[in-house]
Amino acid sequence: MTNVSTTAVTAKGLSKVYGRGDAEVHALREVNVAFDTGAFTAIMGPSGSGKSTLMHCLAGLDTVTAGTVHIGDVELTGLSDKQLTLLRRDRIGFIFQAFNLLPTLNAEQNIRLPLDISGRQADQVLFDRVVETVGLKDRLSHRPSELSGGQQQRVAVARALISKPQVIFADEPTGNLDSRSGAEVLSFLRTSVRELGQTIVMVTHDPLAASYADRVVFLRDGSLVTEIFRPTPQSVLDTLMKLEA
Template sequence: MTMTTDVRQAVTARGLTKVYGQGDAAVHALRGIEVGFATGAFTAIMGPSGSGKSTLMHCLAGLDTVSGGEIHIGDVEITKLTDKQLTLLRRERIGFVFQAFNLLPTLTAEQNIRLPLEIAGRQADQVLFDRVIDTVGLGDRLGHRPTQLSGGQQQRVAVARALISKPQVIFADEPTGNLDSRSGAEVLSFLRRSVRELGQTIVMVTHDPVAASYADRVIFLRDGLLVNELHQPTAQTVLDTLLKLEA
């Protein structure tokens, strides 16, 4: 499976391999992945347990080293960066949304959202801040601390925090894993709105066909290989594809 080259890619991987361990104990988690993620698109990564989907995300985001191949975020080849350069790139160009909301309990929602910019010594673009708050629907919750918010509201704070620094790409790792179906649907709707209205690029790992159906495209891994993809997916087409992979 090859990358499409007719649209600008926010993230690309070429010949990506990842091996854990050595000799007979070696585990080949990724086996020559070639994939691109278009700018301004919402892509989901799926596959059976042990398929390599989380490993792929961690490598793409510079959270894990690769055994071979190249990863580019925009025009920067991150596989050649030092640890210090990689830390700076993650701060400047990448947003993260995790299953655990990772909010600081002593800070208000607004302070949590602004925190990455403060750490980087940057001022929030107030127009963007207002648009992000509107997109995730948190206008009446900015003064609340995490314990005063529902799980869905906390995850929306985490999404806003990722959006506010205008990253080239947001990596979302099972972002609805700790949420009930209604709260999960809210968060996924806000992720999709951020792509449509803010031009954000999102790459999401999920095991949930309903969550994946919010994406523009779903790629499927099995045994460290990219084996299929769907465009304009529905929960049913995702589920059917997964069932074939697990057969």
């Protein structure tokens, strides 16, 4: 019997340097971190701590200066641009702050887009379950302009889930939403982890958003400094305040 990896994403000795000489900026300094399969993890830290850089390196959206990144058993850092593009298409889902929906397509077409691009058929049972989970059943024929911000982000969440990616990276997914819509989207993300076994890694600056995660890892000055499990808004806030002191 083969061992199935319980780790979705692993970074070892991850460093990222921008610029040279006097203009050199160490965005990440030898970060070692692993993200479990079927878990919801938040990445937090003060402004400029390197959290977005870390996510971009983990997702293969940015190159690394040193160290390695694995998605499952595949090492990203050794792949060509074409191989990276295929891996991101087939094994990674993305949710951005700005929704990134195509305005000319309706909600259903936007959700199915990653599958259409890769020439794959939708798993209709999964499609129905995802649409039900994110509460969009009666909104599938609506275009983004006919949807609220919260509904648009739910379309983006469904789009990320539908291709059954190994991991979903969410970059400030509630940044453009009011508190009620934000709470709905975070609940859907948590449900997708609990019920669909999805793996989610989310960058956020919001202690309330982070409290929906199973675990929060904290960066400061490009280094991983601490982590907490079963976070509450207060425990996240307390940890952030210590880091900024």
